[in-house]
Amino acid sequence: MVWEYVVNSLQYVDEGVAPKVNVLVAQKEKRIEISDNGRGIADVDLRRFFTMHAENMDRLRGRVGRGKFGTGKSAAFGIARTLTVDTRRNNVRNKIVLNREAVDASTGDAIPVEWVIRNESTTLSNGTTVGIDHIELPRLLTAPIIEYIERHLQFFRTLLPEVAVNEHVCQYREPEIAEVSEFRPTPEQAKVLGEVLLRVKLSRSPLPRSEVGIAVTAGIGTLVAIETGGIEGKEFGNYLFGEIDCPAIEQIKSSIEPYDPTRNLQLNIRHPVCAVLVPFIGSKLEVVRTAQVRRLQEARKSEQARRLEQEANRIADVLNQDFEAVVSRLDGIRAATVRA
Numbered sequence: 001m002v003w004e005y006v007v008n009s010l011q012y013v014d015e016g017v018a019p020k021v022n023v024l025v026a027q028k029e030k031r032i033e034i035s036d037n038g039r040g041i042a043d044v045d046l047r048r049f050f051t052m053h054a055e056n057m058d059r060l061r062g063r064v065g066r067g068k069f070g071t072g073k074s075a076a077f078g079i080a081r082t083l084t085v086d087t088r089r090n091n092v093r094n095k096i097v098l099n100r101e102a103v104d105a106s107t108g109d110a111i112p113v114e115w116v117i118r119n120e121s122t123t124l125s126n127g128t129t130v131g132i133d134h135i136e137l138p139r140l141l142t143a144p145i146i147e148y149i150e151r152h153l154q155f156f157r158t159l160l161p162e163v164a165v166n167e168h169v170c171q172y173r174e175p176e177i178a179e180v181s182e183f184r185p186t187p188e189q190a191k192v193l194g195e196v197l198l199r200v201k202l203s204r205s206p207l208p209r210s211e212v213g214i215a216v217t218a219g220i221g222t223l224v225a226i227e228t229g230g231i232e233g234k235e236f237g238n239y240l241f242g243e244i245d246c247p248a249i250e251q252i253k254s255s256i257e258p259y260d261p262t263r264n265l266q267l268n269i270r271h272p273v274c275a276v277l278v279p280f281i282g283s284k285l286e287v288v289r290t291a292q293v294r295r296l297q298e299a300r301k302s303e304q305a306r307r308l309e310q311e312a313n314r315i316a317d318v319l320n321q322d323f324e325a326v327v328s329r330l331d332g333i334r335a336a337t338v339r340a
Contacts, residue, residue, distance in 0.1 A: 002032060002145050003152060004075040005130045006163060009036035010156045011222075014126060019156075023149075023165045025142050030135040032080075040089030040126040043119055046096060076132045077103055084131035086117075093122040142166055151210060155223045155243075175203040175211065175241070183284045185276075192276045193248055200242040200288045207238050214242045214281050216267065218249040224259050225267045229282025236292045240285055248273050 002023060009021045017037065024033040076083045077100045086095040095117035102112050146165050153161060153172040163170040183198040184190075198214065213228035231237035249258045249271075258271040267274040 001075040001078060001132075002034065003148055005034040006149060007152070009034065009038050009128070010159060010161050010163075012038050013159070014039045018160045018162070021161070021163045023145065023163070025140050025145065025166055027140045030133070030137075030140070032132045032135065032140070033129060034132075035127065035129040037125065037127045040128055041085070041087040041094070042089050042092070043094050046085065046087065046094055074103070076130075079135050079137055080132045081134035081136070082132070084116075084133065085128065086131070087128040088122055088124045089126055091122055093117055093120045093124065142168070146170055152223060155215060155217055155220075158220060175201075175205070175207060178202045178204045180242075181284075181288050183280075183287075185280055189276055189280055192252075192273055193246055193280065196244055196246050196248075198242065198244045198281060198284055200240060200284055202288060202292065203239045203241065205239075207241060209238070211241055212238050213240070214244055214285065216249070216277070216281075217243070217245045218258075219247050220245060222250075223265070224249060226265045227267060227278060227281045229278070229285040231282075231285045231289050234289060236289050236296070237285075239292070240288060244277075244281065246273065246277055249277070 006021050006023065010019045013019045013036075017039075019036065019038065021034065021036045024031075024035075026032070081100045083098045084095070085098075087093070095115070097114040097116060098111065106112070142165055146168055149163055149165065149170045150172050153163065153170060154174065157172065179202045181200045181202075183200070185193050185196060190196075200214070209232065212232050213226040215223060216225040216227055218224050228237075231240060249267075252273050254272055256268060256271045258268055258274050259266065260268065267278055269275055269278055
């Protein structure tokens, strides 16, 4: 839920501005606040922001990004009762409050909101503060929030983002990499996918389940899926991760959506692009995985041969020592029975 608002802060910034986001988690007050230095929201866009499940204006204007299904703003109401948006854009400030009761009573087309401030002149710089209040959870844990944000920050690294959760500055820490393999689609696949580049990384140690698989973006910073190709349950499958950027997911028009509004990070194999992309990713993950398995088998054979050689040398030493003892006894017998 927190990430839904953080990712908006990272994506919607003025050109040339490095995004900065501050997340405050107040356990006692049952409140979470996300503040940013983004470009802010104008009143016309703010009204659309509070139309549940409405595609955002940037996407309608042809700019690739999140907000395809407009589910972000509803995320707060899964755990809280009040959502406040205080935003500044081009020296104009707007502040709106929305309650869950109003959402429950609405069809989603026209949700009544309370305008606390409307088109007020301000000297404050562009930015937005989202307040999520009256959270109905027994505990607010910051560790899972930090872990989730750090996991996904890698997809925005070109923007040089800075995100803090309370006193913790979030940083993506990529696992130590043993090797990187790069793959291009065949000419036939490229007709659908475009000239994409798949990078499969082999970690030096096993990865947690959440980090296994290929991060699929449909434009830089627009994470739409984590594709594993079914390798997570196979030998060395939990060592593989990587990324691919495939704008064709959003560019090719189809009546079938490439992914669903639940943000479950899974591609719809029935979509014409995903039908090519998923097998492409899965096959290349399997190539890297099986190559590593073969290396392990060869290493095991080499290790087995080395151990056999060591055992053979040990047995030889024992036999040699035994032979020397027999020869020594034989020499003693002969010496004792020698005649003049």
